[in-house]
Amino acid sequence: MDVIKVTDVTKSFKVFKERSSTLKDRIIFRRKNKYEAFLALDNVSLTIKKGETVGLIGRNGSGKSTLLKLLTGILYPDNGSINMTGKVSSLLELGAGFHPDFTGRENIFMNAAILGLSKKQIKSKLNEIITFSELQEYIENPVRSYSSGMYMRLAFSVAIMVEPDILLIDEVLAVGDAAFQQKCMEQLMKLKSKGTTIVFVSHDLGAMEKLCDRVVWINKSKIVDEGKPRRMIDKYLTYLGEEENKRLIREDEDISNNLEELKVDEIKEIELTQDITNETTSLTEHETVDRWGNRNIEIIEVMFTDENNNKKIGFMSGDFMRIVIRYKVNHSVNSPVFGLGIHTIDHINCYGTNTYIDQYPIGNLNANDNGEISFTITSLDLVANTYLVTAAVHDINGNQYDYHDKRFSFKVSSTVSDVGIAKLNHHWINENSREES
Numbered sequence: 424m425d426v427i428k429v430t431d432v433t434k435s436f437k438v439f440k441e442r443s444s445t446l447k448d449r450i451i452f453r454r455k456n457k458y459e460a461f462l463a464l465d466n467v468s469l470t471i472k473k474g475e476t477v478g479l480i481g482r483n484g485s486g487k488s489t490l491l492k493l494l495t496g497i498l499y500p501d502n503g504s505i506n507m508t509g510k511v512s513s514l515l516e517l518g519a520g521f522h523p524d525f526t527g528r529e530n531i532f533m534n535a536a537i538l539g540l541s542k543k544q545i546k547s548k549l550n551e552i553i554t555f556s557e558l559q560e561y562i563e564n565p566v567r568s569y570s571s572g573m574y575m576r577l578a579f580s581v582a583i584m585v586e587p588d589i590l591l592i593d594e595v596l597a598v599g600d601a602a603f604q605q606k607c608m609e610q611l612m613k614l615k616s617k618g619t620t621i622v623f624v625s626h627d628l629g630a631m632e633k634l635c636d637r638v639v640w641i642n643k644s645k646i647v648d649e650g651k652p653r654r655m656i657d658k659y660l661t662y663l664g665e666e667e668n669k670r671l672i673r674e675d676e677d678i679s680n681n682l683e684e685l686k687v688d689e690i691k692e693i694e695l696t697q698d699i700t701n702e703t704t705s706l707t708e709h710e711t712v713d714r715w716g717n718r719n720i721e722i723i724e725v726m727f728t729d730e731n732n733n734k735k736i737g738f739m740s741g742d743f744m745r746i747v748i749r750y751k752v753n754h755s756v757n758s759p760v761f762g763l764g765i766h767t768i769d770h771i772n773c774y775g776t777n778t779y780i781d782q783y784p785i786g787n788l789n790a791n792d793n794g795e796i797s798f799t800i801t802s803l804d805l806v807a808n809t810y811l812v813t814a815a816v817h818d819i820n821g822n823q824y825d826y827h828d829k830r831f832s833f834k835v836s837s838t839v840s841d842v843g844i845a846k847l848n849h850h851w852i853n854e855n856s857r858e859e860s
Contacts, residue, residue, distance in 0.1 A: 432503035509588025592623035668737030
């Protein structure tokens with residue numbers, strides 16, 4: 424039986440560029456109140472069966488909370504229809520009905536009444552609510568004296584005891600400390616076992632996988648996909664990794680453009696203040712704390728790509744990754760050695776190697792040559808983190824031509840929550856034998 428049916432629902436909001444501050448201004452300058460229409464939901468359809476627990480995932484601003492508010496009746500759709508069967512309770516804004524000067528006990532009565540309980544029902548559940556909130560010592564104090572965590576505990580305890588047919592939750596599972604969060608999750612599991620239909624929005628993907636029967640992914644006002652929690656969470660995290668990579672590339676390009684502008688300005692300043700000789704010195708030849716060497720060979724770019732040579736900075740754990748070092752030769756050298764090192768953001772050395780260690784000889788390089796050398800990682804088995812990369816080229820004795828110390832970085836995301844640095848290829852085996860009696 425379908426207890427929630429959303430059919431072709433569209434909802435938009437007016438975002439005013441300028442708002443009139445007074446009624447007079449609104450009447451006189453009503454034609455000048457310019458606004459843009461923001462489409463929060465675009466032709467969304469969804470059905471949820473009785474007793475089903477459905478999670479809504481998506482980035483901020485994708486339309487998840489708007490959909491919940493439409494289900495509660497706080498908002499109404501511009502187009503389409505919503506049909507709900509049964510008693511509905513929502514936890515959209517915890518403590519929305521609390522009065523700061525009332526005691527915790529008084530607020531329980533007031534808030535529970537707002538959520539639909541009679542006075543008799545509230546009295547029967549009062550001790551249960553207080554015990555669940557763990558605020559027995561403070562229940563007679565005005566809630567303005569509560570900490571934010573205590574305030575949220577009381578509000579959640581009231582809302583969770585209504586025991587509705589349909590429960591709508593928006594980002595309220597991260598309440599209190601870890602022990603209280605676990606208790607909240609257990610209470611939701613109890614409601615689920617009793618046949619309560621639950622729809623909730625959360626960025627806690629672990630809770631989403633544990634609690635949900637189905638996950639719906641909303642992106643840019645539309646439902647992108649829906650299905651089993653693990654599959655949808657993996658797809659969503661992969662999408663976030665791709666979006667993060669695009670953002671990092673844009674930031675990297677902006678930084679590069681700003682540096683180029685700075686270099687042009689510096690060169691202009693040097694030309695104005697110094698006599699420029701025929702043999703000019705490049706600004707990059709000055710030694711810095713993170714770069715040194717005689718520049719017989721100069722590393723001009725280090726780039727990260729995927730298997731199709733598309734530039735990337737954000738990767739998923741286990742992805743293919745190629746590190747490309749582009750260089751130019753200023754003076755002829757014999758058998759140079761190229762090397763790479765990977766470090767965590769807090770400078771722990773993860774891995775390092777070079778062409779000499781790997782017995783990959785580089786022949787003689789002549790002055791004015793340009794080239795590139797690539798380092799391929801077929802499976803980037805690192806846990807989620809930001810990593811720093813050192814790139815260097817030197818002679819066989821270790822004399823540096825060009826050493827870039829942790830000057831480059833990439834980011835790794837993961838669909839699992841393992842810890843450490845490296846992801847070890849592993850599996851579990853349970854061998855449980857029993858002796859015959």
